[in-house]
Amino acid sequence: MREIRFHGRGGQGAVVASEILADAAMRDGKYSQSFPTFGPERRGAPLMAFTRIDAKPVRVRSQIYEPDYVIVLDASLSQSQDVTNGLKPDGAVIMNTPLTPEKVKEAGKLPKGKIYCIDASSIAMKTIGSSIANTVVLGAFSAATREVELQSLFEAVKNRFSAAVAERNIQAMKEAYDAVKG
């Protein structure tokens, strides 16, 4: 089983991203589950969302304490929060930031795990016309981890949004995917 934790702020689409990832995993022929931090949603406040992906039906209903991957939608969160808390030693972090992994590590906020950086906000602004980078980061996640097929993410996005919005998101995801794949 793979457990993924999203860090974002209210309004940045972390919950939607966790659901799209779960949907895409199903399209890959796997089983999945996604859920938000349980509580009141307030715009701007830090929040988390979670996705579980497995080859067999997901039965566990407890929270995720030791994620395989952490996705950070807003790099500024790592200033105030221990976003890698509980991250498995061989786990990875996918972070939305214009900085390089080296710079991020220098800042000293991410002590463990492999780091993938993607300037998702810029891509989102350019391609989608908004700074909401939730889907963009998923494109990077696909490239970095191979846990989900990019095509399945596209299908999940098409299922979620109107055709025009989906098309722009798919463009952005493709760009992020290529950027990480290098």
Place this chain on the structure above:
Amino acid sequence: MSKPYWTKENFPITPIIRNPAGSLAFKCGLWRTTTPIIDSQKCTKCGLCEVYCPDEAVHKSEKGVFEINYDYCKGCGICANECPPKAIRMVAEVEESCTSES
């Protein structure tokens, strides 16, 4: 003693009474302690006794006179109080049977 109303056959699963106007079987006139008697000589047939009767116990007969159904009259005396020509008098149950003058 009359036979029980509810039996295993008709007892419902929730308190439902499938008996509209079933109250007609209930002779609430037995509650009465004073009895209205209509003096047909004084009666002007205005019908206010029927209008104001809380117990639906006053009705106009086919002959056009107002009659009291003592099965239902509880003896409140509103009819006597409201009767414009004072054609209704109230008598105590113990003194006079309700059927003696009607």
Place this chain on the structure above:
Amino acid sequence: MTVAGEESVLVAGHRACPGCGGILALKYALNALGRNMIVHVATSCMEVSIMGGGVFPRGEYALTVPSLHTAFETSGAVVSGMDAGLKALGKREGVNLVAIAGDGGTADIGLQTLSGAAERGHDFIYICYDNEAYMNTGNQRSGTTTLFAATTTSPVGAKKRGEQHLPLRLKKDMPAIMAAHGIPYVATGSVAYPGDLVRKVKKAAAIHGPRYIHIHAPCPTGWGFPESKTIEVARLAVQTGSWVLYEIEDGELNVTLKLPQRRPLKEYLSMQKRFRHLNETELSQIQQLVDRKWTELGLQ
């Protein structure tokens, strides 16, 4: 002998007390509406009288129409549900939905569900019979108990003078509350004026939406007057100006009984034991409140 006319809704053999004002209110209102009706009766004297525990053992049900009792404070919401249910099933046409409740079930505990039903615009007629206290439980004060009236929970003693609510006012003005909901029809009625009441009920029946009729219904037992005087007391309430007969149709106020002259309030109050402790000051305080109400209504 005829006991139930073709269109009678309320029939003889009910268990209301002798001289009951509440059952008279029901007799006029329900019989005016005819039998295409579903009724919800809130817990009250009337519920007990027509479908209560004494009625059940021999099925002595005193209506000719379908009726439901659920609880004390539910009337507005239950008729909302009936309205929605009948609409959804395509059975709404031609059926009057009527809610019956006492003053406590309306102005106190049931106000929230009634307000909700009125605000949502459900199609129903609400009949409140007002005997100015909780009579079913033995005469405890309600929101519509008249100022200074003695009840078992607003007794007269060394330190209390009966029902005392501040600032001084006659009683909770339930019809005004309903009118403030902007519903199409609000009316007051009295059991002493059945012609006026029946006309209002029939008018209400021809309108759609929430309709509210508040009927003044004296209680001989609770108010302390002889059973034979129910109509007389009710009439005096109107003739002294203590209870005003009016209707508000689409926001338009129309006083349906204009008095050339009001009789002294004392004539009404002195007939009732609940007011026998009143002194001249208290009497004049009530009189002033009645006068103020008349001014507000644009009468004398």
Place this chain on the structure above:
Amino acid sequence: MSGNRAVAEAAKLAKVNVVSAYPITPQTSIVEYLSEFVANGELAAEFVQAESEFGAMSACIGASSVGARVFTATCSQGLALMHELNYVAAGLRLPIVMAVTNRQLSQPLGMWCDHSDAMGERDSGWIQIYVESCQEAFDTVIQAFKISEDREVLLPTMVCLDGFILSHTSEPVDVPDSQIIQDFLPPYKPDSEYHTLLDVQKPLAAGGGCPPAFTMEFDYKKYEAQENAKEVIRKVDTEFGDTFGRRYGLVEAYRCEDADVILAGMGTMIGTAKEVADKLRQEKGWPVGVLKLRSYRPFPKEDVARATAGSKALAVVSRAVSYGVGAPVYSDVAAAISNSGQKPVLLNFIAGMGGRDVTQKNIAQVFEQGLKAAQTGEVQSEIEWVGLNKNLVGASP
């Protein structure tokens, strides 16, 4: 889709006539979805947003009493506010279906999951079914109408899903074709000769007073209907399984046949417990199993006794407290096996109160204590609060 979405989709496909509800976290999105379905014409129903949960249940009773198929949803304070009317709905024998997104009751104020709210209604006469997954939530809402409307039952049903843990979790849900659901669940046909139906053509008085000479008989009839419900739940579940390929039962005994230690519980903790049981069997060879109590009212005494017949220790986990005595699910399980002749050691656990996560570690701890009890034949403490921060409250109570 989320648990709430699954519930709303099921109500839509059940072609309910009336939905009356009042918003409360975490139930809200159920009524948002349903009002959306009504607004865009997907569901031909009347939606009444009442002025309170009290009004919502009153309106549900009104609608059901004129023959409508009725659905609502609430939880926590809202369910408590309905309390008076829940007894009325059951007493009038109205087949209303309600989703309960289980949430704690104030105080302390909180919006997180435990079963305190529904426990407060367990003796109201409603059927209560606790579900484990979003799929089961969907399937159970469909089943609930068929169970409630069965002539042998005619009682309302609560479909209980853990607040947030299920209501806000998204996972795959198979939504069958509308026509197949309609074949399985035909429109509600109230029988005016048998139960509450207000129809101007057939006047009757319903819900009026009843003196002591008759009241106990009506209570008995309700009790009898709950007993009947066991067989009806089984029958409906079998038919559902034949049609849709999914079956749940009154209880689900997971690896209980050869288990020395059985954990009994309700709701989402069951999924986690199954996972942990598998791990413990594989990694440590512990003979552990899980008993999911799906139908809590009626309580399937016979099924519980049968499923636990070979066990040495039975660890009951309640997500609710019965103050002054222990925990409700424990009491019911203990009563169920009291006359069965079997004598497993009974362990009483309280877990997951007010949103406290029921972790895999917690579950493993329960199994471990169960195993000790099975070996020694003794329990270490009369009641154990799992996951309690003992630093804050001192020693274990």
